Amino acid sequence: MSKYLTIDELNIDNQDLLVQTLLHDVLFQGRLGLPGLEVESHDVAVHLYGIQDKLRPETAEVIVRRQFVGGAANDIGFKRQASGNFAPIISEFDDGYSKYGEAWRDQLSQRYGERKYAQDMYENGFQLDSKELQQDGTTAMTFSRMGGI
């Protein structure tokens, strides 16, 4: 049974946007928009399950069940921390063999940031004019609005 790793919290604090980012913007089983992908969102953290349906002591508010993670996988969870940010709960097996390691978590954080800022700017009256990935891996998003503030 693969143990769950202790992973630093991510720069993610909005549960709904986290769910949307998981659903649409990151790879599961090597695919964007995996058919039938479901992401659970709970007000109160619930238990994760590991391989062979074994109940694990770890709990999380946001969960991707193991059938969507991959073969022989464990559930992936996101647990809200005291800071308000979410920390991922990912098994050692999935962190390595199933490709949900640091690069995957970085992609999640960056895509979440794009969604978060697009929403923030929209709420301030701005529209998104362009979005591009720069050579250093940074996303550059340009917003504009007409008239004075």
Place this chain on the structure above:
Amino acid sequence: MAETVKVLIDKKGNAAVVLDGFHGSTGCSALAAKLAQNGRVVDEQNKPEFYETVEAEQTIAQG
């Protein structure tokens, strides 16, 4: 006249608000400061230039 704001987001999800021709009024400055302090800017050792950029922009915005 259109007001333009560029937002940079690094791979850890840290953001920097880069303002371009956007410092014209008190209202602009307030919004700039709000965006830059929106909980999305972190003093990240990985990307200190982000923090420095926003610090500089906040100085402009508040100046």
